[in-house]
Amino acid sequence: xxxxxxxxxxxxxxxxxxxxxxxxxxxxxxxxxxxxxxxxxxxxxxxxxxxxxxxxxxxxxxxxxxxxxxxxxxxxxxxxxxxxxxxxxxxxxxxxxxxxxxxxxxxxxxxxxxxxxxxxxxxxxxxxxxxxxxxxxxxxxxxxxxxxxxxxxxxxxxxxxxxxxxxxxxxxxxxxxxxxxxxxxxxxxxxxxxxxxxxxxxxxxxxxxxxxxxxxxxxxxxxxxxxxxxxxxxxxxxxxxxxxxxxxxxxxxxxxxxxxxxxxxxxxxxxxxxxxxxxxxxxxxxxxxxxxxxxxxxxxxxxxxxxxxxxxxxx
Ligand SMILES: [Mn+2]
Numbered sequence: 001x002x003x004x005x006x007x008x009x010x011x012x013x014x015x016x017x018x019x020x021x022x023x024x025x026x027x028x029x030x031x032x033x034x035x036x037x038x039x040x041x042x043x044x045x046x047x048x049x050x051x052x053x054x055x056x057x058x059x060x061x062x063x064x065x066x067x068x069x070x071x072x073x074x075x076x077x078x079x080x081x082x083x084x085x086x087x088x089x090x091x092x093x094x095x096x097x098x099x100x101x102x103x104x105x106x107x108x109x110x111x112x113x114x115x116x117x118x119x120x121x122x123x124x125x126x127x128x129x130x131x132x133x134x135x136x137x138x139x140x141x142x143x144x145x146x147x148x149x150x151x152x153x154x155x156x157x158x159x160x161x162x163x164x165x166x167x168x169x170x171x172x173x174x175x176x177x178x179x180x181x182x183x184x185x186x187x188x189x190x191x192x193x194x195x196x197x198x199x200x201x202x203x204x205x206x207x208x209x210x211x212x213x214x215x216x217x218x219x220x221x222x223x224x225x226x227x228x229x230x231x232x233x234x235x236x237x238x239x240x241x242x243x244x245x246x247x248x249x250x251x252x253x254x255x256x257x258x259x260x261x262x263x264x265x266x267x268x269x270x271x272x273x274x275x276x277x278x279x280x281x282x283x284x285x286x287x288x289x290x291x292x293x294x295x296x297x298x299x300x301x302x303x304x305x306x307x308x309x310x311x312x313x314x315x
Contacts, residue, residue, distance in 0.1 A: 008061040014086040015056050017063035021085030023110035032111035033119045035089035036104055041126025041166035045253040047287040052089055052121040054288040058297035078309045097164050101130035108134030115140055117311055122284030124166040125154055128238045129173055135280045136178045141234045146173060146182030149243035149265055151189055151256035153207060155196040174203045183228045186210045186243035189256040210258050217264055223271045234279040239303055241286045249299050251291025266306045273310025281307045
């Protein structure tokens with residue numbers, strides 16, 4: 001039959017080859033994929049607006065069928081019988097951040113209101129704030145804890161009066177009612193602000209240095225870092241691709257050396273999934289223009305599969 005082989009480069013690209021749908025088609029435990037092609041929050045190198053479409057294209061290599069994926073490490077299937085729909089992109093109104101972010105909030109709220117998991121494809125990191133706001137406004141969870149994988153704190157209060165840039169999303173999230181703090185895995189680099197660092201700690205958003213993760217990993221004690229996450233509370237997981245080392249994921253606006261390995265993030269995600277429900281997921285700061293090899297896209301999609309298996313398989 002036509003299309004039976006499921007070749008990665010044939011057909012119209014959707015996320016993991018999933019059917020397109022509307023929020024009304026979601027049900028409890030479904031996954032609703034939403035693109036947010038927005039990068040007006042970037043203060044350095046723009047281009048993340050191209051990521052949702054590029055990620056969909058790359059994800060066709062990992063088409064999700066009914067039987068899921070064979071996990072050769074565990075000799076079992078993952079993501080079996082997952083109901084995943086691609087809801088398309090939020091309609092961006094460029095130059096209008098307030099209106100665009102309202103639309104992101106409404107779109108995420110519509111997914112969460114069906115008790116489905118929003119999986120958001122950014123976009124720069126500024127879009128995490130309206131996404132988390134939508135999850136909370138849906139009223140299906142009363143509280144959230146934020147798990148961030150990121151080289152940067154993203155805890156800047158303002159930049160010359162601007163409060164919604166990609167340096168501020170976690171600070172804005174910290175001001176939302178229902179948010180019970182967070183943890184940020186992978187902090188490093190020359191540009192960390194002391195004030196942001198102290199404010200993040202003071203407000204319950206614990207930075208975990210990349211250096212500490214590498215040390216815990218060498219000692220085989222990576223999962224002990226989950227002591228920083230209160231068990232049982234629903235999580236919002238935000239994957240900034242720059243948390244990963246730029247040798248593996250160079251396609252990003254603000255790369256920092258000494259980053260995390262894929263295996264470190266995978267190990268932490270799976271341990272999180274065993275300990276806490278995952279209510280929402282995003283992947284941000286992928287910039288396809290800086291990586292002609294496309295490996296950033298493939299790594300990004302694989303990370304989202306890890307996050308999905310953490311959320312849905314919980315093993
Ligand atoms: Mn970030």
